[in-house]
Amino acid sequence: MRLYQEKSAGDIEPDLGVDLAGIHFRNPVTVASGTFGSGIEYSRFVDLNKLGALTTKGVSRDPWEGNPTPRVTETPSGMMNAIGLQNPGVDVFIKRDLAFLEEFDVPVIVNVCGHSVGEYEAVVERLAEDDRVAMLEINVSCPNVSCGAIQFGTDAGMLMEVTSRCKSKAGSKPVIMKLTPNVTSISDMAKAAEAGGADGVSLINTLTAMKIDIYKKRFVLANKTGGLSGPAIHPVAVRMVYEASHAIKIPVIGMGGVASAEDALELMLAGATMVAVGMMNFTEPDITGKIIRGIKDYMVLTKTEHIRDIIGAV
Amino acid sequence: MNEMIRKKAKIREKTYLAPDIYRYSFLTDLCSGAEPGQFVMIYPVNGARLLGRPLCIADVSGEDNDSGRADDPGHYFDIVFRVVGGGTEEISGYNPGDELYIEGPLGHGYPFDEKTIGGKNIVMLGGGLGAPSLLFLAKKLMKAPSAFVSLTAVLGYRDRSMNHFLASDFGGTGIKTIISTDDGSEGIRGNVIDALEESGIKADLIYACGPLPMLSAVKRYAKEAGATAYISLEERMACGLGVCLGCVAKTTEKDAHSGVKNARVCTEGPVFCAETVDI
Numbered sequence: 001m002r003l004y005q006e007k008s009a010g011d012i013e014p015d016l017g018v019d020l021a022g023i024h025f026r027n028p029v030t031v032a033s034g035t036f037g038s039g040i041e042y043s044r045f046v047d048l049n050k051l052g053a054l055t056t057k058g059v060s061r062d063p064w065e066g067n068p069t070p071r072v073t074e075t076p077s078g079m080m081n082a083i084g085l086q087n088p089g090v091d092v093f094i095k096r097d098l099a100f101l102e103e104f105d106v107p108v109i110v111n112v113c114g115h116s117v118g119e120y121e122a123v124v125e126r127l128a129e130d131d132r133v134a135m136l137e138i139n140v141s142c143p144n145v146s147c148g149a150i151q152f153g154t155d156a157g158m159l160m161e162v163t164s165r166c167k168s169k170a171g172s173k174p175v176i177m178k179l180t181p182n183v184t185s186i187s188d189m190a191k192a193a194e195a196g197g198a199d200g201v202s203l204i205n206t207l208t209a210m211k212i213d214i215y216k217k218r219f220v221l222a223n224k225t226g227g228l229s230g231p232a233i234h235p236v237a238v239r240m241v242y243e244a245s246h247a248i249k250i251p252v253i254g255m256g257g258v259a260s261a262e263d264a265l266e267l268m269l270a271g272a273t274m275v276a277v278g279m280m281n282f283t284e285p286d287i288t289g290k291i292i293r294g295i296k297d298y299m300v301l302t303k304t305e306h307i308r309d310i311i312g313a314v
Numbered sequence: 315m316n317e318m319i320r321k322k323a324k325i326r327e328k329t330y331l332a333p334d335i336y337r338y339s340f341l342t343d344l345c346s347g348a349e350p351g352q353f354v355m356i357y358p359v360n361g362a363r364l365l366g367r368p369l370c371i372a373d374v375s376g377e378d379n380d381s382g383r384a385d386d387p388g389h390y391f392d393i394v395f396r397v398v399g400g401g402t403e404e405i406s407g408y409n410p411g412d413e414l415y416i417e418g419p420l421g422h423g424y425p426f427d428e429k430t431i432g433g434k435n436i437v438m439l440g441g442g443l444g445a446p447s448l449l450f451l452a453k454k455l456m457k458a459p460s461a462f463v464s465l466t467a468v469l470g471y472r473d474r475s476m477n478h479f480l481a482s483d484f485g486g487t488g489i490k491t492i493i494s495t496d497d498g499s500e501g502i503r504g505n506v507i508d509a510l511e512e513s514g515i516k517a518d519l520i521y522a523c524g525p526l527p528m529l530s531a532v533k534r535y536a537k538e539a540g541a542t543a544y545i546s547l548e549e550r551m552a553c554g555l556g557v558c559l560g561c562v563a564k565t566t567e568k569d570a571h572s573g574v575k576n577a578r579v580c581t582e583g584p585v586f587c588a589e590t591v592d593i
Contacts, residue, residue, distance in 0.1 A: 041556045066574075070549070087573075282558060
C-alpha cells in the first residue's frame with residue numbers, strides 16, 4: 001500500500017470538501033454516534049476542528065439509565081456492546097455538551113433517540129432552532145433498548161412515519177435517518193426514509209449478535225444480545241451502502257468497521273458521500289486524523305482533484 | 315493540543331510470580347505522575363484484538379528512585395496481571411525489549427491526603443489480583459509514616475500455589491503483612507475479612523481491591539465497624555477514557571456526569587468510596 005507517504009513537488013492539492021443536505025463539510029470524515037461522546041474526552045487526542053463533522057452520542061428527551069453490566073465484550077476484530085443508550089438527556093446535553101462544542105469550528109450532527117415517536121419529536125423540537133447543531137441524525141436502529149429505536153427502523157411504514165414527523169419538527173435542520181442492517185432489504189428501508197422526507201440516511205448501525213461463556217454457561221452481556229461493530233462488519237457495510245445508495249437519490253453516510261483510509265474509500269466508492277469512524281476510535285483515539293490524511297494521499301496518488309469523483313465510482 | 319497519554323513502551327523486565335501471573339516493568343515516563351489506584355490500557359498487537367486491557371499500576375519509579383542499573387534511565391512502571399483470556403495470553407508471551415502501546419494513567423485512585431489518613435488505623439485488603447494496586451499505595455503511604463497510626467496489609471490468596479505473590483514486596487516496605495488462603499494451605503484460613511478479624515486488628519480506614527463479592531463484604535464490614543472504605547472496582551471496558559459508557563457502576567446517588575445513578579468505573583473510578591456505590 002502506498003498511502004501515508006511524503007508528498008512530492010508536482011502533487012495536486014486535492015479538494016476533500018463534500019456537500020450533503022445543503023451543508024458543506026471540509027472533508028468526508030465524521031465519527032459514528034456513541035463512539036466519540038461529544039468529543040470532550042477525545043479532544044486531548046484529536047483536533048476536533050479537523051474533522052469533517054462530529055456526530056454525538058444519542059440524546060433522548062429524559063435521562064436514560066442504560067442496561068446492566070457487562071455491557072461490552074471483545075469479539076474477533078470487533079466488539080459487542082449493549083450500553084442501552086445511556087445519556088443524561090437533552091437538557092444536560094444542551095447545557096454541557098453543546099456549550100463545549102461551541103468552542104470548536106466543526107459541524108455538529110446530533111444523534112437523537114427515543115422510546116416513542118413523541119420522544120423523538122420532543123428532542124428534535126428542542127434542537128431545531130439551535131445554531132450550534134448542523135444536522136440531526138435519528139437513531140431508529142439501536143438493537144439494545146427494549147422499546148422504541150430498532151422497532152421503528154425495521155418496519156418500512158413506521159420508519160416513514162417517524163421520518164416525516166421528525167422532519168416536520170426539525171425546521172430548517174436536515175434530518176438523517178440512521179438505519180439498521182438487521183433487515184431483509186436495506187434498499188426498502190432507505191426508500192422508506194426517502195419517502196418520509198429524509199435528507200439522507202446513515203448506515204450501518206451494529207449487527208445484533210450474541211456471545212456465550214461456555215464455562216459459566218451464561219450470556220457474556222447482561223442484555224443477552226448486543227450490537228456487533230468493528231472491522232469484522234466492514235464488508236457487510238460496504239455491501240449495504242452500495243445497495244442503499246443505488247435505491248435512493250438522497251445521500252448516504254457510510255459506516256461500519258472503518259479502520260483505515262482504504263476502508264473509508266471503499267465505502268465512498270460504494271456510494272457514501274461521507275463516512276464515519278466508529279469502534280476504532282476506542283483502539284486508536286487519533287485514528288480519524290490518520291484516515292483524513294490517508295484519503296488525501298490516495299487522491300494525490302490517483303490524481304483525483306475532487307472527492308466527489310470518488311463517490312459511487314465503483 | 316493537550317498532552318498525549320498514549321505511548322509505545324518497552325518491556326524492561328518480566329517476572330513470573332505464580333502460575334499464569336506475571337509482573338512486567340515498562341520503560342517509560344508515561345506513569346511518572348500516576349497516583350495509586352490508577353490504571354493503564356495495554357493494547358494487544360494481534361489485529362483481531364482491538365480493545366485495550368485495563369490493568370492497574372502496581373509500582374512507579376521516577377528519577378528519585380535510582381535502580382543502580384546502567385541501562386535504566388529511571389522512569390518505569392509495573393503492572394501485575396493474570397492470564398484470563400486471549401488478550402492477556404498474548405501479552406504474557408512478550409519479553410523484555412518488546413514494545414506495546416499503552417494509554418494512561420487513567421481514572422481516579424485511592425485518596426490518601428492528610429485529611430483522609432490522619433490519625434487513622436489503616437488496613438489494606440487485597441484479594442488475589444487486587445494486591446498490585448495496593449502495593450503502589452503502600453509505598454506512597456510509607457513515605458509519610460507519621461501521618462497515620464498504623465498500617466496493615468492483609469493479602470488473600472486462593473491457595474499456596476499462588477506463591478503469596480507480592481507479599482514480600484509489601485513486607486519490604488516495612489508494613490505488617492498478613493496472609494490468608496481460602497483453603498488454609500498458607501497463612502490464616504479464610505478470606506481477608508476472616509484474617510482481619512482473627513488478627514484483631516482495628517480498622518478506621520480500609521482500602522480494598524479484589525473480586526466483587528469480597529468488595530461487597532468489605533462494604534458491609536466497614537459499615538458495621540464504623541470505618542471508611544475505599545474500594546477499587548473492576549468492569550469490562552472498551553475505551554478506558556469515559557466515552558463508551560461500557561464500564562459503569564451503580565451509584566447510590568445521581569452521578570454528576572451521567573445524570574443517572576451510573577458512574578464510569580474508568581473515569582469517576584475505579585476507586586470509589588464504598589458508601590457511594592450500590593454493590
